[in-house]
Amino acid sequence: MKRSNTFLSSISKKYIMALAGMFLMLFLVFHLSTNLLMLVGDGEAFERAVEFLTLNPAVKIMEYVLFAGFLIHIALGFVLMIHNYRARPVKYHRPLRTETSPFSRFMFHTGMIILVFLVFHFLHFFFVKLGWVDMPAGVSDRHDFYSMAVILFQNPLYSALYWLSFVFLGFHLKHAFQSAFQSLGLNHTKYTPAIKVIGTIYAILISVGFAIIPFYFLFIYSP
Amino acid sequence: MMRQLDSKIPEGPLAEKWSSYKTGLRLVSPANKKKIDIIVVGTGLAGSAAASALGELGYNVKVFCFQDSPRRAHSVAAQGGINAAKNYRNDNDSVYRLFHDMMKGGDYRARESNVYRAAEVSNDVIDHFTALGVPFARDYGGCLDTRSFGGVQVSRTFYARGQTGQQCLLGTYSSLSRQVAKGTVTLHPRRDMLDVVIVEGKARGIIARNLLTGELERHSAHAVVLATGGYGTVYYLSTLGLGSNASAAWSAYRKGALFANPSFIQIxxxxxxxxxxxxxxxxxxxxxxxxxxxxxxxxxxxxxxxxxxxxxxxxxxxxxxxxxxxxxxxxxxxxxxxxxxxxxxxxxxxxxxxxxxxxxxxxxxxxxxxxxxxxxxxxxxxxxxxxxxxxxxxxxxxxxxxHYTMGGLWVDYNLMTTIPGLYAIGESNFSDHGANRLGASSLMQCCGDGYFILPNTISDYLADDIRTGKIPTDSAPFEEAEHGAAEKIGQIMAVGGKETASSFHKRLGKIMWDHCGMRRDAGGLKEGIELLNRLEEEFWKNICVPGTAGELNQELEKALKVADFFEVGRLMCEDALQREESCGAHFREEHQTETGEAKRNDASFAYVGAWEYTGRDKKPRMHKEPLTFDYVEVKERSYK
Amino acid sequence: MNFTLKIWRQKNATSKGSFKTYSLDDVSPEMSFLEMLDYLNKMLIEQGEEPVVFEHDCREGICGSCGLYINGRPHGPMRNTTTCELHMRAFNDGGTIVIEPWRAKAFPVIKDLVVDRSSLERIMQAGGFISVNTGSAPESNSNPVGKPVSDKAFDAASCIGCGACVAACINSSAMLFAAAKIAQYALIPQGKTESKERVDQMVKQMDAEGFGFCSNTYGCEFDCPKGISIDFIALMNREFFSSKVCKQRHT
Missing domain, CATH: 3.90.700.10 (Succinate dehydrogenase/fumarate reductase flavoprotein, catalytic domain)
Incomplete structure (x- = not known):
């Protein structure tokens, strides 16, 4: 009999992927709620929150965990993609005409787009904080994310880039939410339909929520 | 010359025959079982049940099927259910009543002792399937549900929606898979059995064609079990799978195994x-x-x-x-x-x-x-x-x-054919259904044969073989059998005619349906034999098989099967011709009541007609196994 | 009805195959899809060509032998229908029908439209059974099983092993196949005793055969001719988790 030569079984990988994904989804909620503080009074609440977070050692640790979460999720995504590509060496002449959700079939693709976005996003904020990238002109403190956001989003091109990315993020999350439950085996005839609805609402709230910020700085905000 | 058929029915009262007989059967010790090889051909309910039960006992079992997986044998298509005398309904069912219903349903043309035994082990079959996880229908209390079926007055049919055959087969398949993993059973899928090999009067192996490579393979064993199903595809249009065929059983017939009641075929x-x-x-x-x-x-x-x-x-x-x-x-x-x-x-x-x-x-x-x-x-x-x-x-x-063939290879009480060491189980033997089978009895019989009867009786035969050692496959009989198979393939390939095997099969089916179908008469049967002779002649002149014999060639597979069906059809006609009565599924126009019902003749025809092959183009010879009825009253079947 | 058929032809496992186009006239809408192919084959043989090889047996949708990838759908355009149950009335007259074999690394092509599905066989041998010897079964009704549970086990058990789930999966994953068997036995008391060992072994074997990984697109459920639910995959995942977390160490 053939023996499996991979370190982790297919379902273990699925579990880890789902757990990492769930963690990232939680992070998105946290990230969004912090960001939305930008809209409250000239960003003072936001700045206070940032200050609290930068000084809190627990957050420092969580930053590493978050980083690991991203890495695992992305790395596994690639591993799965390559493995699955190899699992069908000869492709169909007529592509599959399935009527399943397109969100699910293009998870890797939307994931890739989000990854590209993430690189930009890090260049704009996170790497600036770490000092790997120079601060944009007009910003004097590496931790002054508010000013960085103001400068960035007043550029319509960047705002458009962010909006587009949030659309794909929404697509990714739409499937991700209930898929994570399925992968973890948390499936129930009674609750799964509700999970699907909550997943859709979650995806819309996250992507719309994030999209509001560039919108605010581009059209409403005036210094 | 009439041969004396020894059916080896044990003495003693009906209800104690099997249990007391079993006690006297010889055994093979666990250490010796490892030294013994058994070939099982066919992986339907009977075949896979037998193979897994024999594997569990410790024999080396080699299993053959023509499908890519044992799970696809045509038992899978049985719908209705499986009978057992559990009496879960408190409707006064019993082993005797099940036995009685089968005897009556079979129009008193079955062997009492075998039918009683089939009824006796039916309860064990249900218990075993339940333990194997077969999802039989259950009532709200969680107990097994039953339903009633044609021809009986009790509710004794266990079922799994309309897919009882599938679920039972997946049960036997799971126990087979377990033995494959343990190494006691070796699977040989995508093989067609072409011949049985007889060494010194005993069945010692088979010749199988590897359907992917076309290679002829020799497989040896101390005993050979045929579980190859019925020959209903003789009609071309039937409820059977398209791959179902008579060839394996027919090769045994040609090697001297008697073929019983070939004309009993259920429509x-x-x-x-x-x-x-x-x-x-x-x-x-x-x-x-x-x-x-x-x-x-x-x-x-x-x-x-x-x-x-x-x-x-x-x-x-x-x-x-x-x-x-x-x-x-x-x-x-x-x-x-x-x-x-x-x-x-x-x-x-x-x-x-x-x-x-x-x-x-x-x-x-x-x-x-x-x-x-x-x-x-x-x-x-x-x-x-x-x-x-x-x-x-x-x-x-x-x-x-x-639909179903009650006729098949003649077997004795041990399920052994007239060739020592060659067994036939399930639909491939003539066994338990007389001239007509009752619904939901076939699954019961197949599983009983495979799980509970054959494993006991075969050990008695194999007890003599513990010192035999491996059977070599380079002996003259293997040589001859392989040569014969190769020759037949060569002949078919060499014809190079114009007509496809399916087309011949279809014409053959029409002849059989018209002349040896639901209603038969002497003139029609004789004409049928003539037509079959002519069609066979035409077949050997005009069959067209494209491609080569050394590859996956479905047309060759079909042609080989059709070639055997001419003989099957003729024997069916001969048997129907000699049986000058109407009983069960066999209806002779000449023998009916004034209202057009079947008219049995117990005085002259209460026997099993077992046919012996006498050579190509020679008339087969019939032997009679008289049927005695000590435990049922033989009555006229009336449904008016 | 008239059709243009574009069929994958491949001499054997090692040769390189290609599509061949045939035009077929006078097809009756009453014909099943496989009868249409029989009709084509009859013509091909009479013209001295080699017939198209495809697998089939029962022709009533239960043996699982047949399985063709028709116009981008395993078992063709009708849901809950095997290839043999599909009839020509489901197609538009004059249309083109593209017929391909199942495609997956674990299902290598043998000839034309026939693939080797023995990988599924080995998954079953790894643990697709309840270890009970003939003769040792207790009385059936000594272990009642609730009707809802029993019915659900049946739903899982109705798998015919055709491999459409693999063919329909963008990842060529066999999760639905393995899950159906694992779930059937995990649900009923008889199967629980060895359920941890079973899921562990079967998943291991499934991975070894080179099937893809599930990404929850549910294409398998959509194209399964028996409509087996992906809920069973979730159940398998759960079983797998508990087998890993609660595995007893034997000393």
Whole structure:
């Protein structure tokens, strides 16, 4: 009999992927709620929150965990993609005409787009904080994310880039939410339909929520 | 010269025969079992049950099937259920009653001792399947549910929706898979058995063709078990799988195993009729439909009105008219003949005039569509898929179709054929169903044979073989058998004619259906034999098999099977010809009552007709095994 | 009806295959899809060509032998229908029908439209059974099983092993196949005793055969001719988790 030569079984990988994904989804909620503080009074609440977070050692640790979460999720995504590509060496002449959700079939693709976005996003904020990238002109403190956001989003091109990315993020999350439950085996005839609805609402709230910020700085905000 | 057939029926009272006989059977010790090889051909219920049970005991088992997986054998298509004398309904069922029903249903042409034993082990079969995780239907208390079936007055049929055969087969397949993993059973899928090898008078192996490479393989063993099913595809159109065939059993017949009651073949009354000329398969609609459906044809000949437009008074519910006591629930043979009678008289419906209506209108009116959907939903869906007609709105059209062969290789009480070391189990033997099989008895018999009977009786034979050692495959008999098989393949490939194997098969089927089908008469049977001879001659002049023998060649597989069916068909006709009576599924026009019912002749024909092969182009010789009835009263079957 | 058929032809496992186009006239809408292919083959043989090889046996949708990838759908355009149950009335007259074999690394092509599905066989051998010897079964009704549970086990058990789930999966994953068997036995008391060992072994074997990984697109459920639910995959995942977390160490 053939023996499996991979370190982790297919379902273990699925579990880890789902757990990492769930963690990232939680992070998105946290990230969004912090960001939305930008809209409250000239960003003072936001700045206070940032200050609290930068000084809190627990957050420092969580930053590493978050980083690991991203890495695992992305790395596994690639591993799965390559493995699955190899699992069908000869492709169909007529592509599959399935009527399943397109969100699910293009998870890797939307994931890739989000990854590209993430690189930009890090260049704009996170790497600036770490000092790997120079601060944009007009910003004097590496931790002054508010000013960085103001400068960035007043550029319509960047705002458009962010909006587009949030659309794909929404697509990714739409499937991700209930898929994570399925992968973890948390499936129930009674609750799964509700999970699907909550997943859709979650995806819309996250992507719309994030999209509001560039919108605010581009059209409403005036210094 | 008439051979004395020793059926080895043990002495003693019926109810104690099997248990006391079993106690006296010799055993093979666990250490010695490892030294013994057994070949099992066929992986239906009987084959995979036997192989797994023998594997569990510790024998080296080699299993062969022509499909890519053992799970695809045609037992998978059985719908209705499996009988057992559990008496879970408290309806006064018992082993004796099951035995009695089978004897009567078989029109008193079965062997008492074997039938009783099949009934006796039926309860163990259900217990074993339950333990294997077969999802039989259950009631709300969690206990097994049963339903009633044609020809009996108790509710003893265990079922798994309309897929009992599938679920049971997956059960035996799971136990087989377990033995494969343990290494006691080796699987040889995609093999066709071409011949059985006899060494010094004993069955010691087979010649199998590897269907992927075309290679002829020699496999040796201390005993060979055939579980190769029936030969119903002799009619071309039947409810069987397209791969089902007679060739394995037929090679045994040619090597000297007797073939019993070949003309006993069950025609199932409720199958979807022929819809087009290219059809090669008839799909069965479960017998259970007749519980609620009413069978009718128009009163006027050639009435081409839409069935819904034919008012009550213009309909002839002929089963209810002819058999008021049983109505639509008469046994299969009676229902089939009655349908044929109406169609032959010109009252049939549909474009071909070869079908009758099975109408659920009244049942739907009385019980509501939901209730009917709950009972038969999957069958109605299947009907609609195939015909494109919604049976909730319009009556089904049905017609009889070849289904199950009661006849088969003659076996003694040990299930051994007349060749020592060659066993036949399940549908491939003639065993337990006499001249007509009752619904849900075939699964019961197959599993009983495979799990509980054969493993006991075969050890008695194998006890002599513990010192034999491996059987070599380079001996002269293997050489000859392989050579013979290669020669036959060579001959077929060399013809280079114009007509396909399927086309010959279809013509052969038509001859058999017309001359040796539901109603037979001496003139027709003789003519049938003539036509078969002529067709066979034509076959050997004009068969066309493209490609080569050294590759996956489905046309060659078909041609090899059709080549054997000419002989099968002739023997069926011969057997039907000699049996000057009507019994069960065998109906001779010459022997019927004034009202057109079957007329049995117990004084002259209470025997098993076992045929011996005497050589190519020679008339086979029949031997008789007289049947005695000590525990049932032989009565006339009446359903009026 | 008339059709243009574009069929994958491949002489054997090692040769390179290609599509061949045939035009077929006078097809009756009453024909099943396989009868249409029989009709084509009859013509091909009579013209001295080699017939198209495809697998089939029962022709009533239960044996699982047949399985063709028709116009981008395993078992063709009708849901809950096997290839043999599919009829030509489901197609538009004059249309083109593209017929391909199942495609997956674990299902290598043998010839034309026939693939080797023995990988599924080995998954079953790894643990698709309840270890009970003949003769040792207790009385059936000594262990009642609730009807809802029993019915659910049946739903899982109705798998015919055709491999359409693999063919329909964008990842060529066999999760639905393995899950159906694992779930059937995990649900009923008889199967629980060895359910941890079973899921562990079967998943291991499934991975070894080179099937893809599930990404929850549910294409398998959509194209399964028996409509087996992806809920069973979730159940398998759960079983797998508990087998890993609660595995007893044997000393």
């Amino acid at each position: 199932h009354p409720t199958s979807i009729p022929v819809l087009n000329d290219y059809q090669c398969k008839l799909t069965l609609m479960s017998e259970s439909l007749r519980n609620d459906g009413r069978v009718w044809v128009p009163k006027e000949k050639g009435d081409k009105r839409h069935p819904a437009g034919i008012p009550e008074e213009d309909r002839d519910y002929y089963l209810e008219r002819r058999y008021p006591a049983f109505g639509n629930l008469v046994p299969r043979d009676v229902a089939s003949r009655a349908a044929k009678e109406r169609c032959d008289a010109g009252y049939g419906v549909g474009d071909t005039g070869l079908s009758v209506y099975l109408d659920f209108k009244d049942a739907i009116e009385k019980q509501g569509e939901k209730s009917i959907r709950d009972k038969y939903g999957n069958l109605f869906e299947m009907y609609e898929k195939i015909t494109g007609i919604n049976p909730y709105k319009q009556p089904m059209r049905i017609y009889p179709a070849g």
